[in-house]
Amino acid sequence: MPKPALRPYSRYSRDAVALLGQQIRRARIEKKLTAGDLAERAGVSRGLVQRIERGDPGCGIGPVFEAAAIVGIRLFDSSPAALSQMSDEVKQALTLLPRAVRPAKIETDDDF
Amino acid sequence: MPKPALRPYSRYSRDAVALLGQQIRRARIEKKLTAGDLAERAGVSRGLVQRIERGDPGCGIGPVFEAAAIVGIRLFDSSPAALSQMSDEVKQALTLLPRAVRPAKIETDDDF
């Protein structure tokens, strides 16, 4: 079956997407870039920039992060160096974890 | 013209997307959730979860953030409350900025 016409997003993720879009718009304007300028730099259309700033959850995460980076927004509050280190750490942690998750059948509600 | 077959992402944004995916995978495994479980909770297919964890930039930002939220990853390092507040602040800042950007033509070349 195809892509669902409407996807139910949680409030938290909707807010997060919207916030990121607003931050991008703010940073763009502060840097005195037009939507068209940002679009060109990001290699996307102006229309997509508008959807990104509006917080459309359907936008690809690639273009969104690209736009964010261009206007100077640090994802994860991290510099490129820190980002790389975090990646190594997570990759490291992943090698120590099981690759396949088993049963766990009974109530996954952990948190003490 | 249609969607570009291949989009050129910067290293930074590619790393950021990949890192987020790895973090989601790590958190999922630590919580003992199967990819199928996470998919079901997020309302997406298992295949999409795989692409998300792999760091595919083409994935919608909505599903990615949704998955992240489900496994407990705080976007922006913020709790829901903080997220809401940040949103207000940015919205506030936006009202104080010009709505349309003028010339500024001359090189805003920032690093990042």
Next chain:
DNA sequence: TGAATATGCACTGTTTATGGACCAATTCTT
């Protein structure tokens, strides 16, 4: 105020993302 430009929105055609089913390989548990 007027001119120039940015923005918002809607429409169209093409490409892509996604769901679903299926299969093979991997991996965990007993």
Next chain:
DNA sequence: AAGAATTGGTCCATAAACAGTGCATATTCA
């Protein structure tokens, strides 16, 4: 080691993302 479940990949059908365009409105600046 065996069995059961997870994972990873492919293939197909379909809805959606995206680029482009045009145009109306809004906005900045002279």
